[in-house]
Amino acid sequence: MKLYDTPLAPNPRRVRWLMAEKGIEDIEVVSLNLMEGQHKTPDYLRKAGLANVPMLELDDGTCITESVAICRYLESRYPEPNLFGRSxxxxxxxxxxxxxxxxxxxxxxxxxxxxxxxxxxxxxxxxxxxxxxxxxxxxxxxxxxxxxxxxxxxxxxxxxxxxxxxxxxxxxxxxxxxxxxxxxxxxxxxxxxxxxxxxxxxxxxxxxxx
Ligand SMILES: N[C@@H](CCC(=O)N[C@@H](CS)C(=O)NCC(=O)O)C(=O)O
The missing domain is CATH 1.20.1050.10 (Glutathione S-transferase Yfyf (Class Pi); Chain A, domain 2)
Structure with a gap:
């Protein structure tokens, strides 16, 4: 899996924060420079659909954007500690x-x-x-x-x-x-x-x- 993000930005930070709470270390982090428009290249836009980070690219090629959707996916893959509710x-x-x-x-x-x-x-x-x-x-x-x-x-x-x-x-x-x-x-x-x-x-x- 690859996570496309950029330092400081608040939406990618949600995903990085959740990964840190869960101790997830096996996702490659690809840092994009938004000021240089690296999130606006044709290849990135084709995968993400929008010029936004974060995006999680799965090994089967599925691309998930929206920070909370990515967090929810990671919660199902790495359930502990629970962050989305137990009941x-x-x-x-x-x-x-x-x-x-x-x-x-x-x-x-x-x-x-x-x-x-x-x-x-x-x-x-x-x-x-x-x-x-x-x-x-x-x-x-x-x-x-x-x-x-x-x-x-x-x-x-x-x-x-x-x-x-x-x-x-x-x-x-x-x-x-x-x-x-x-x-x-x-x-x-x-x-x-x-x-x-x-x-x-x-x-x-x-x-x-x-
Ligand atoms: N609703 C989206 C928002 C994503 C978003 O707006 N990301 C900002 C960084 S925090 C971005 O990529 N901005 C690029 C731009 O404004 O060109 C999410 O939760 O992931």
Whole structure:
């Protein structure tokens, strides 16, 4: 199997994070330079259908895009530790918080960075108004999260799940424009610190200088 990704980007980071939590080391990682358009070559587009990373290419030639679809596939191949739920009830609640986290937090913060970071101008037709609206929306989403995290250590279950990974990967992309979760949302701050402290948080990030 081959995973096509790029360092720093939040969607591929979800897959790299899940791989690190599960100790998956037998997938070749092919790093593409988006700024050089390596995800827009005819060969890549033919396989992926869209100029996006991540993409997982299986040994039989099947190509899977969409970070959560890739994560779900890897969960069935490498079931432990469980990140998608062990019972119908748990699976549904994890799905619920994953979708809320994606729509209310992850997407707004990713859009905020895409529309405001100078380097992203290579990939996005930027609009300051869109950046501002995304930040406002994302902050509203963080309030929802803060209420949930007031009496839950993790978003969806009594352990880290894909809901935490999907939500945090978008939120943490905000660091590109120096965004930090506001101190008046103490439960989000505590949860974000716990996420950042996990060894898997380094997966998909540029290597630190020794
Ligand atoms: N919904 C997709 C989104 C994938 C996506 O937008 N990937 C970004 C990197 S985080 C990308 O490839 N951007 C390329 C571009 O904007 O040209 C997923 O979850 O995988």
């Amino acid at each position: 119908p009830e748990e699976t549904a609640v994890i799905e619920m918080w994953m979708r809320r986290g994606e729509m209310l937090v992850s997407l707004p913060f990713m859009n905020m960075v895409r529309h405001s970071h100078p380097a992203m101008a290579a990939l996005e037709s930027q609009s300051p108004e869109m950046a501002e609206r995304s930040l406002k929306g994302g902050l509203g989403g963080l309030k929802v999260l803060d209420r949930r995290l007031a009496d839950h250590e993790w978003l969806a279950a009594d352990r880290l799940t894909i809901a935490d990974i999907v939500t945090f990967s978008g939120l943490d992309f905000g660091r590109m424009v120096k965004f930090k979760p506001p101190e008046d949302l103490p439960n989000v701050v505590r949860w974000a610190d716990a996420m950042r402290e996990r060894p898997a948080a380094q997966a998909g990030m540029p290597k630190r200088a020794a």
